[in-house]
Amino acid sequence: MPRTDQPDSLPPEWEPCAPGEVARLGKRLRGRKTRRAVLRATAGTVGAALAAGGFWLALGRAEREHDYGGLTCAEVARRGAEYVAGTVPEPLRARIAEHVARCPRCAPLFEQMQRRG
Ligand SMILES: [Zn+2]
Structure with a gap:
């Protein structure tokens, strides 16, 4: 004879929650947990972007x-x-020279590098 743990032998007063009450509570808990996870994920992404990607983000904007x-x-x-050392092959060297001549961001940097030798 198969043994079952079905609560069909329990008295009716062993059901303190109205039908649907447990499910409602569970849904509310799950919703709160999901919101927290989303918040945590968002904060983590933003934090990582600020900590590690901020520089590259700024550089990416500058690149465009x-x-x-x-x-x-x-x-x-x-x-x-390589450019300062004079070892960049010609078509690229000319392009770098043009960039440096016109780029307000790179010009002072290369001036400094060349001055330093
Ligand atoms: Zn530049």
């Missing part, structure tokens, strides 16, 4: 603003040392 000689500031900065 300063696109001279067909090069972005990030590309110019990446080849900056």
Whole structure:
């Protein structure tokens, strides 16, 4: 004979909650938990963006603003040392020179680098 734990043997007073009350409470709890999780996720994303991505976010904006000689500031900065050392191959060197000549952001940086040698 199979043993069951069905509460069909319990007296009726063992059901203190009205039908639907437990489900309602559970739904409310779940809703609160979800809102907290969303808040936490949003705060985490914003915090990470501010902490680690803020610089790159600013650089990304600057890249779109300063696109001279067909090069972005990030590309110019990446080849900056080579450019100052005179080891950048010609078509690229001319483009960097054009960028630096026209870019108000890179010009002072390269002036400094070249002065330093
Ligand atoms: Zn630039």
